[in-house]
Amino acid sequence: MIKITIVAGARPNFVKIAPLIHQIESRKSEGRELDFRLVHTGQHYDQKMSGDFFDQLTIPLPDVNLGGGGGTQAEQTASIMIAFEKELLDNRPDLVIVVGDVTSTLACSIAAKKLQIDVAHVEGGIRSGDLTMPEEINRMVTDSITDHFFTTSEIANTNLRNAGVSEDRIHFVGNTMIDTLLANQDRLIRPTGDIYDSLDSQRYLVMTMHRPANVDEGSRLKELIHTIASGVDNLPIIFPVHPRTAKILENMGIDYPNLYFSAPLSYLEFNYLVKYAKGVVTDSGGITEEASVMNVPCITLRDTTERAETIHLGTNELIGTDPDAVAAALERMMTGNWKQYKGIPLWDGGTSRRIIDVIEKLYESN
Structure with missing residues (x-):
């Protein structure tokens, strides 16, 4: 049985994890040896900023809410790390999946690696080069300790290679946010x-x-x-x-x-x-x-x-x-003098399937 802990804390995270959860649930229904716990760090706690996402994107309610919202960035990071460490000690997975570049991403990656648990970063490798942005620091620190990177573009792949990451840890899969968007085009609400x-x-x-x-x-x-x-x-x-x-x-x-x-x-x-x-x-x-x-x-x-x-x-x-x-x-x-969308490789709605394929291959012997 492959045990996965999926972390979400802020509005964009929920959009990115939804198709991963749907993919795992689908495979579980087929008898595949996969299970997950959904951890909501509580970083966003406004109903429109997080609560509605569970209903609209048909995500199950989280197994735990760490209540890490509020305070300064340092206070929030510390609060989430303390609570997530306890969660991992009580429910140790084979793999922790973090997404994006928010405080929760950074905090939960550190807590997991301190406990010698593998971390996979969905949307790993992206960089702005702007260290005045808290998100850039979150990306850099998370990627410095990540085991497996699920990337959205060849640009991200190049960034990781330039940082010395080996090819076997870079998995170019596309964008789970686009999986969610394409799956919901007929469900959008005026x-x-x-x-x-x-x-x-x-x-x-x-x-x-x-x-x-x-x-x-x-x-x-x-x-x-x-x-x-x-x-x-x-x-x-x-x-x-x-x-x-x-x-x-x-x-x-x-x-x-x-x-x-x-x-x-x-x-x-x-x-x-x-x-x-x-x-x-x-x-x-x-x-x-x-x-x-x-x-x-x-x-x-x-x-x-x-x-x-x-x-x-x-x-x-x-x-x-x-x-x-x-x-x-x-x-x-x-x-109307504007460029048209040319198509971005692998932003095709199949990213979550590719991610779970990789995870099953990496951890199937556990």
């Missing part, structure tokens, strides 16, 4: 409410911002929002506000007639909006992947990206935060 009732396809934009570099400094955030709200020919802009950003916006008095703030949306609702939008303006890496596969124009408000394949083969453009550059990109988006 959000309800006055904001959404009057939206016409291709006649609105979707915006998200949560990176500290964009939202922590009030003057920069105001300037970005002014540039965007003023540069889209009065098209409605739907801005589902991350809880972190909401706190900053509370007292800033930002008000544009075409800018609509909303609470965080569920997965199926948010991707409905993206699918039918004229374009997306974001500082999120994951959204650039989803927008690219749905062939929706995407502007990224960052100077670096860890997902370069979305630029080379997708619909994403790395614009930065200079108002003139943002305004010029918006003008091109409004006129």
